[in-house]
């Protein structure tokens with residue numbers, strides 16, 4: 001997160017850190033007791049290894065009362081996701097067991113109504129991604145508020161030039177923005193997850209490349225289907 005602030009500890013109890021060998025790789029969030037939603041791109045360079053999921057954390061390194069690292073039973077990238085574009089950039093992770101819910105570990109509801117969030121709506125995004133252009137990685141969760149911009153503005157030829165589909169949404173990226181390692185985290189508007197951070201052009205903090213998110217509502221049926229089939 002560029003030019004945001006340190007989040008209030010444990011006030012975003014749905015936040016997950018997807019880790020490999022103890023290193024934060026991507027964000028994610030708890031959508032059910034045994035399920036975390038993130039971005040498919042996050043699992044591209046893992047050469048088949050499964051993530052571990054850290055829940056209940058504010059600091060990535062310090063001991064905290066409800067902090068716990070969960071093993072992942074299975075990972076389900078959306079079948080339409082691929083390395084060449086941002087389409088269907090969603091990843092479902094089934095935890096090895098149900099997460100223990102408490103003050104620091106909570107499920108975040110996601111939007112099921114497929115309707116665009118109005119432009120200028122101020123939403124919030126959090127993560128342990130890089131906090132400056134030299135790639136400094138924070139120990140504590142950071143957050144930033146960002147206004148939604150319309151798909152037409154986001155698709156202007158001087159911005160993302162028509163690549164933003166109806167299944168995506170954008171926020172203004174002038175100075176304050178998401179960045180490397182924030183992928184997979186939720187865009188929260190009015191207490192509901194409306195989008196999932198996708199890297200898009202990978203540019204951070206440049207107003208000519210607004211941040212892009214995969215909208216969740218269009219994928220509600222896929223999410224429910226995977227959870228139902230895997231839970232048995």
Ligand SMILES: NCc1cccc(Nc2n[nH]c3ncnc(Nc4cccc(O)c4)c23)c1
Pocket residue numbers: 132133134135173177178179180181182183197198199200201202203204205210211212
């Ligand atoms: N703002 C959109 C957004 C959301 C999520 C991730 C991203 N960026 C990135 N995702 N993956 C990456 N691998 C390498 N570099 C990256 N961006 C980068 C790194 C250093 C300086 C800088 O200005 C930009 C990214 C960008």
